[in-house]
Amino acid sequence: MRGLAFFLGIYAAISIVDLFNGGSYNANVWWIDLSGLPQTLSFILQVLVVLALLIFCFKVPRRLGWRITGASIFTVFALFALVNAITVWILARQGTIATGFPVPFSLFIAVAFIVLAVMVFFGYKALPPRRLATFFISLFALILCGVAFPVGQIFCFGLTDYRTSVDAVVVLGAQVYPDGNLSPALAGRVDTAAELYQQGYTPVLIMSGGTGVEGVNEAQAMKGYAISKGVPDSAILLDENGVSTELTVQDTLPIIREQGFRRIGVVSSFYHLARVKMLYLSSGLNVFTIPCDGSKEGDSAFKSALREVPGWWYYWFRSAFNQGSIG
Numbered sequence: 091m092r093g094l095a096f097f098l099g100i101y102a103a104i105s106i107v108d109l110f111n112g113g114s115y116n117a118n119v120w121w122i123d124l125s126g127l128p129q130t131l132s133f134i135l136q137v138l139v140v141l142a143l144l145i146f147c148f149k150v151p152r153r154l155g156w157r158i159t160g161a162s163i164f165t166v167f168a169l170f171a172l173v174n175a176i177t178v179w180i181l182a183r184q185g186t187i188a189t190g191f192p193v194p195f196s197l198f199i200a201v202a203f204i205v206l207a208v209m210v211f212f213g214y215k216a217l218p219p220r221r222l223a224t225f226f227i228s229l230f231a232l233i234l235c236g237v238a239f240p241v242g243q244i245f246c247f248g249l250t251d252y253r254t255s256v257d258a259v260v261v262l263g264a265q266v267y268p269d270g271n272l273s274p275a276l277a278g279r280v281d282t283a284a285e286l287y288q289q290g291y292t293p294v295l296i297m298s299g300g301t302g303v304e305g306v307n308e309a310q311a312m313k314g315y316a317i318s319k320g321v322p323d324s325a326i327l328l329d330e331n332g333v334s335t336e337l338t339v340q341d342t343l344p345i346i347r348e349q350g351f352r353r354i355g356v357v358s359s360f361y362h363l364a365r366v367k368m369l370y371l372s373s374g375l376n377v378f379t380i381p382c383d384g385s386k387e388g389d390s391a392f393k394s395a396l397r398e399v400p401g402w403w404y405y406w407f408r409s410a411f412n413q414g415s416i417g
Contacts, residue, residue, distance in 0.1 A: 093233075093234070093235060094202060094205075094206065094235055095143045095144070095146045095147050095206060096143070096147040097235035097239070098121070098139075098143050098202075098235075099139075099140055099143030099144040099147060100144075101117075101118075101121070101239075102118050102121075102136060102139060102140045102143070103140045103144070104117075104410045105117035105118040105136075105410065106118070106133070106136055106137065106140065108409070108410045108411070113409070113410070115372070115374075117406065117410060118136060120243060120368075121171075121195070121196075121199050121239075122167060122170055122171055122174065122196075122199060123170075123174045123177075123196075124136070124170060135166070135167075138163055139163055139164075139167055142159075142160050142163045142164065142210075143206075145160070146160060146206070146209075146210055150209075150210070150213045151210065157210055157211045158211070160207075160210035160211075161207040161208075161210045161211040162207075164203045164204075164206040164207035164210060165203070165204070165207045167199075167203045168199075168200045168201075168203035168204045168207060169200075171196045171197070171199040171200035171203060172196070172197070174194070174196035174199075174200075175194040175196040175197040175200060178194040178196065178250075179194065186254075187250055187251060187252050188250065188251040188253075189249070189250050189251075190248075190249025190250060190251065190360065190381065191245050191249045191250070194246060195242045195243060195246035195247060198242060236403070237399060240364070240398070240399045240402035241395070241396075241399060243364040243402065244360070244361050244364050244395050244398050244399075244402070245360075245395070247363065247364050247367070247379075248360035248361055248362070248363040248364050248379075248381060248395075249360045249381055250379075250381075251380055251381060252378040252380060253286060253291055253355065253378065253380045254291065254353075254355070254378055255290075255291055255292070255353070256291065256292050256351075256353040256354055256355040256378060257292070257293070257294065257349075257350075257351035257352055257353050257354065258292055258293075258294040258295070258296055258327075258346065258349070258354055258355070259283055259287075259291070259292045259295050259296065259354070259355040259356065259380070260296045260298060260338070260342050260354060260355070260356045260357070261279055261280060261283040261295055261296065261297050261298065261312060261356075261357045261358075262279065262298055262299070262335065262356070262357070262358040262366065263276060263297070263298055263299020263300065263308035263309060263312060263332055263338070264276035264279065264299070264308070264359075265302065265308075266299075266302070266304055266306045266307075266308050266311045267304060267306075268305065268306065270311055270314075271311075272311060272312070272315055274386035274388075275359055275384075275386070275387050275390075276299075276311075276312065277315065277386060278359070278382040278383050278384060278387065279312075279357050279358055279359065279382040280297075280312050280315050280319070281319065281382065281383065282380060282381075282382040282383060283295050283316065283321075283357045283382075284316050284319040284320065284321050286355065286357070286380065287316075287325060288320060288321075291355070292355060294325055294326075294327060294349075294351070295321060295325060295326050295327070296326075296327045296328075296329060296342055296345060296346075297309040297312040297313050297316070297326060297327070297328050297329070298328075298329040298332035298338040298341065298342055299311075299312060299329075299330070299332050299333075299338075300330070300331055300332050300333030300334075300337070301330075301333070302333070307330050308332070309328045309330045309332065310328070310330065313326050313328060327345060327349075329341040329342055329345065335362070335365060335366060335369060336369060336405075339366070339369045339370055339373060340373075343373060343375065346375070353378070354370075354375065354377045354378070355377065355378045355379070355380055356370070356377045356378070356379050357380045357381075357382055358379075358381070358382065359381065359382060359384055359387065359391065359394065360381035360382075360384055360391070360395075361391060361394050361395035361398045362394075362398065363379040363381060364398070364402060365398060365401055365402050365405055366379065367379055368402070368405055368406060368409060369405060369409075371409075372405075372408075372409040
């Protein structure tokens with residue numbers, strides 16, 4: 091559990107420092123939502139949990155007063171995380187969102203903090219007899235958390251459908267074959283975007299994609315496919331230079347601002363959406379993410395999800411150290 095405490099402590103500390111230095115959003119929202127609290131109280135609680143987590147990493151308290159204090163802080167955060175999880179279930183039951191993964195990520199966080207609270211209160215009785223064993227156990231837990239955290243976001247957040255009425259929907263590109271046909275991944279994204287248009291969720295689709303080695307521009311191919319699905323030409327805007335996720339965000343922001351759009355949806359494969367959301371948030375824009383139907387991708391979707399893990403951390407660190415704001 092020390093590995094978990096170290097992971098969450100460092101993560102939360104970096105997020106707080108970034109926010110204090112003028113970051114565009116609080117990255118701690120990826121694991122706990124305290125938005126219902128006054129900003130000052132939220133900040134104080136985050137600082138307290140960082141201190142409790144990092145202290146627990148290096149020393150398990152033995153005095154009753156410190157054990158009660160640490161366990162109380164962790165219990166409070168477990169309760170907040172549980173409220174976050176219950177909120178997700180309520181929104182899903184109301185039909186406001188559609189969850190593709192049965193367990194909200196917040197529930198895992200709640201369980202983690204409950205275990206941390208128990209370990210702080212009783213852990214001094216169960217310390218490994220050798221410090222070397224403690225070190226290797228903690229190191230293993232740290233590595234496991236480094237993988238499990240983004241994987242949880244990719245599946246729990248990415249599979250959740252936040253569709254709602256918006257001013258425009260950005261559709262991210264993927265491979266187009268040399269003959270101009272869309273790959274299964276891209277066809278699924280445009281199918282979902284066309285569905286959103288036809289169901290009245292948005293009056294505008296922004297197709298974003300670049301030209302790959304195939305020599306065919308993705309955005310142009312996406313537009314042609316969308317028109318064949320019944321979307322009128324007048325409802326489609328193009329970003330023809332979106333050869334990467336970062337460039338898509340960078341290029342669509344001016345379009346969004348010039349058109350006066352305020353509420354934006356984003357369609358992509360589920361494994362892609364956590365990173366997309368992060369990039370838009372880093373640029374000061376909140377977006378509503380909608381996963382496309384991934385059934386056409388088959389087993390490749392799972393492999394793509396695993397490849398997203400290092401990408402998630404890469405963009406998170408860029409954002410945390412004020413390198414990721416591209417707006």
